[in-house]
Every structure is written in structure tokens, then in C-alpha cells.
Amino acid sequence: MTVGRIAVVGASAAGLAAVEALRRGGWTGALTLIGDEPHLPYDRPPLSKQLLSGDWQADRLGLRTAGQLDTLDLDLRLGTRATALDTVTRTVTLADGQRLECAGVIVATGVRARTLPGLAGTAGIHTLRTLDDALGLQTWLSGASGAPRRLVVAGNGVLGCEAAAVARELGHEVTLVGRDPLPMGRLVGDGTGALLADAHERHGVRMLTGSLDGVKTADGHVTGVRLADGTALEADTVLLAIGSEPAVDWLRADAALDTSDGLRCDEYCAAAPGIYAAGDVARWYHPGHGRHLRIEHRMNATEQAMAAARNLLAELGATEDERRPFTPVPYFWSDQYGMKLQAYGVLAGADRAETVLLDKEQRQVAALYGRDGLATGVLAAGLPPRQIRGLRAVIATPGPWDEAHARLLAAVGGQ
Numbered sequence: 398m399t400v401g402r403i404a405v406v407g408a409s410a411a412g413l414a415a416v417e418a419l420r421r422g423g424w425t426g427a428l429t430l431i432g433d434e435p436h437l438p439y440d441r442p443p444l445s446k447q448l449l450s451g452d453w454q455a456d457r458l459g460l461r462t463a464g465q466l467d468t469l470d471l472d473l474r475l476g477t478r479a480t481a482l483d484t485v486t487r488t489v490t491l492a493d494g495q496r497l498e499c500a501g502v503i504v505a506t507g508v509r510a511r512t513l514p515g516l517a518g519t520a521g522i523h524t525l526r527t528l529d530d531a532l533g534l535q536t537w538l539s540g541a542s543g544a545p546r547r548l549v550v551a552g553n554g555v556l557g558c559e560a561a562a563v564a565r566e567l568g569h570e571v572t573l574v575g576r577d578p579l580p581m582g583r584l585v586g587d588g589t590g591a592l593l594a595d596a597h598e599r600h601g602v603r604m605l606t607g608s609l610d611g612v613k614t615a616d617g618h619v620t621g622v623r624l625a626d627g628t629a630l631e632a633d634t635v636l637l638a639i640g641s642e643p644a645v646d647w648l649r650a651d652a653a654l655d656t657s658d659g660l661r662c663d664e665y666c667a668a669a670p671g672i673y674a675a676g677d678v679a680r681w682y683h684p685g686h687g688r689h690l691r692i693e694h695r696m697n698a699t700e701q702a703m704a705a706a707r708n709l710l711a712e713l714g715a716t717e718d719e720r721r722p723f724t725p726v727p728y729f730w731s732d733q734y735g736m737k738l739q740a741y742g743v744l745a746g747a748d749r750a751e752t753v754l755l756d757k758e759q760r761q762v763a764a765l766y767g768r769d770g771l772a773t774g775v776l777a778a779g780l781p782p783r784q785i786r787g788l789r790a791v792i793a794t795p796g797p798w799d800e801a802h803a804r805l806l807a808a809v810g811g812q
């Protein structure tokens with residue numbers, strides 16, 4: 398039975414994977430893909446790496462060609478914003494007032510870059526979430542004059558660190574300001590944070606601990622920033638890498654949905670009957686971790702979209718399948734100065750972290766993360782691919798700390 402329409406809202410990694418999985422799974426009914434950006438689905442990780450450095454042009458980021466999308470027979474609505482969802486009638490409302498009645502809906506609206514109020518229209522202030530954001534920052538970094546200029550990166554999480562590394566490698570004066578004393582410290586802990594601090598320092602990034610209090614401007618252009626402790630920094634450009642917010646504004650009117658920190662879903666990625674979510678926006682119950690997780694990782698966007706699509710088809714009776722809980726081993730990577738960080742499992746929310754320094758000069762470390770006595774995640778920097786692949790098994794399910802620790806040492810040859 399494949400009657401009616403399925404709407405997938407959000408036309409990026411998760412939205413694309415969802416429509417492909419729906420067609421592969423046998424959905425022959427109408428399939429609408431709605432995205433508020435004007436672009437065909439593109440990949441975000443290269444935005445803060447290859448696109449920012451100028452190594453890749455924007456046309457290399459497309460996830461599919463227009464021809465490949467044609468084969469999916471989509472009702473493709475780009476540059477179109479969804480403004481509401483009625484979970485009882487399963488109706489999606491679009492910005493132009495159109496109402497799409499659906500058999501099922503998959504929410505894949507991701508997250509938006511957090512920004513500061515009152516800065517709209519100020520030249521030299523950037524965020525880094527979309528292709529247009531990245532092109533704007535890249536234009537500045539590749540500056541026609543070629544002269545190095547002063548960049549302040551506010552936020553020393555993954556994105557801020559990656560952008561700082563690229564800008565420094567392009568010769569700009571870079572100040573990286575973060576609330577945590579160590580880059581990415583909140584996520585990776587002190588051991589790996591210290592390794593990253595060393596890398597940024599050696600490359601000449603100035604690192605400051607503090608939080609942004611305000612921005613100084615002259616003639617509509619940024620001239621510097623103020624930190625909460627009164628420190629003033631001059632800047633030609635400021636990148637706000639101060640986190641993200643789930644794009645759930647359009648869902649808030651429906652009282653049946655819990656939109657606190659993303660769209661809350663059960664273990665099948667269902668938020669309500671016939672309504673599923675995937676990717677950065679979804680906060681779903683992971684039975685293996687025994688809690689709700691929301692994961693902003695590229696691989697999760699694809700895997701979760703495939704799971705949500707499969708479960709929606711099962712619920713609609715469009716396949717013979719039973720719904721299955723979504724229980725992935727999350728995977729994440731980051732690139733800075735040619736150094737690759739890769740992690741399996743869950744690092745966020747850890748109450749314990751232990752880092753094994755394998756080789757300081759080669760910047761090789763492995764680290765274990767845990768919570769409530771169980772090991773939940775591993776991270777490695779600078780290790781060869783063969784060893785990295787072995788780390789997945791160390792943490793495939795949360796388990797006793799000591800056992801995981803011994804397995805980690807065996808996998809990386811540490812002591």
C-alpha cells in the first residue's frame with residue numbers, strides 16, 4: 398500500500414538519505430522534499446575545511462546531481478520554508494500558505510548557527526553553517542589584497558577550531574576565544590584538548606579564555622570585540638562559532654511535539670504517529686545508552702534518515718518489515734592542520750575521560766570517555782586507518798570502564 402504523500406522537510410544530508418531510502422524501500426506514492434535553501438543537497442563538512450581553504454570549489458560539494466535526483470521522481474521544493482506541522486492531520490504548511498496533507502512526514506531540518514542579537518547587516522560578522530555562509534567567509538579569507546588580516550573566532554568548539562586552523566594556514570592573524578581553556582575541551586577533555594592547544598599554538602593562533610560580550614563597529618563594519626572580562630580585541634572579521642540551535646521553530650505550535658533541544662523521538666525515531674525525525678534535529682531514545690541523544694555528526698544524518706524512512710514505511714504498512722529501534726555506534730571526525738581526529742560512541746556528557754599519549758611529536762593520542770561507570774566513547778588522533786577501524790569494537794555498546802580501557806590499549810598498542 399503506497400497511497401498519498403510523504404513529505405520530508407529539510408533538503409540536506411538527512412533529507413536526501415530519507416527520500417532515497419523511501420524510494421528504495423518501495424514507496425511509489427508522491428514524495429515531496431522541502432528545503433529552505435536554494436541549493437540542491439550539499440555536504441557540510443567540507444565547508445569548514447576544503448571550501449574555506451579554497452582547495453575545493455562549491456560545485457564539488459553537491460551530494461547528487463540534478464539528473465540523479467530526477468530518478469527519484471521527487472516533488473522538489475527548494476527555497477521553500479515549512480512553517481507548521483499538524484500532527485493529527487499530518488499536514489505540513491509552507492511559507493506561501495500551501496498545505497500538504499501527508500500519509501507520513503520526516504523532519505530533517507537540522508540546526509541553525511547561533512548568533513548574537515542586533516548584528517544583522519553588520520559587515521565582517523560571519524557564521525558558518527550554510528554554503529552561503531562559507532562562501533562569504535572564504536571570500537574574505539582569500540582577500541583580494543592578499544594582506545593578512547585579523548580574524549577573531551568566537552567559540553573554540555569543533556567548528557571554531559577548524560576555521561581557525563584554515564585561516565591561520567592562509568596567513569591571517571587569528572585569535573581563538575573560548576569559554577573552555579582548551580580547544581574543544583568540553584567535548585574531548587583535557588588530554589586531547591592540550592594536544593590541540595599545542596597544535597594551534599605552534600601554528601601561531603592566539604588563544605584566549607573568555608566569552609564574547611559584544612562587538613564594536615564603525616560605519617556598519619565590525620572593528621573588534623569585547624570580552625566579558627573587559628578585554629578588547631581589534632578585528633577586521635569575526636566568526637561566531639558559538640554553537641547551534643535545532644531548527645524546530647516551525648514545529649512549536651503543535652503541543653503534541655516536545656521541541657526542547659531538538660525534536661524528541663522514541664527509539665524508532667518517531668515523534669508522533671506517522672511523524673519521524675532524523676539528523677541533527679532529532680533527539681531520540683538510544684536503548685543502548687539508555688537515554689535520549691541528539692547527534693550533530695554527518696554519518697548519523699545518513700544512518701538515522703535510513704532508519705526513520707524504514708520505520709515510517711513499516712508503520713504505514715508499505716512494507717512487510719517490523720519497525721526497528723535505531724541503535725547506531727555514532728562516528729565523528731574533525732581535521733585540523735592535517736591532523737585527523739576520529740571518535741566512536743558518545744563523548745558528550747562524559748563524567749570521566751582518560752587520554753593515552755602515544756606519540757607527542759606525531760600528535761598521536763587515544764582517549765576513552767565514560768559516564769556512570771560505563772565507557773561510552775573513544776577518540777583517536779593521528780592514528781592510521783587500520784587502528785581507527787579497530788576502535789569501533791572497543792565501544793560498540795557501553796560497557797564496564799576497565800574492560801573497555803584494556804581493549805583500547807590492546808587496539809592502539811599503548812600502556
Ligand SMILES: Cc1cc2nc3c(=O)[nH]c(=O)nc-3n(C[C@H](O)[C@H](O)[C@H](O)COP(=O)(O)OP(=O)(O)OC[C@H]3O[C@@H](n4cnc5c(N)ncnc54)[C@H](O)[C@@H]3O)c2cc1C
Nearest residue numbers: 407409410411433441442479506507676677693694695698
Ligand atoms: C561547517 C561544518 C562542518 C562540519 N564538519 C563535520 C565533520 O567534520 N564531521 C562530522 O561528522 N560532522 C560535521 N558537521 C556536521 C554535519 O555536517 C551535520 O551533522 C549534517 O549536515 C546534518 O545533516 P542534517 O541533514 O541533519 O541537517 P542540516 O545539514 O543542517 O540540514 C537541514 C536543512 O534543513 C533546512 N531547513 C531548516 N528549517 C527548515 C524549514 N522550516 N523548512 C525547510 N527547510 C528547512 C536547512 O536550511 C538545511 O538545509 C559539520 C557541520 C558544519 C556546519
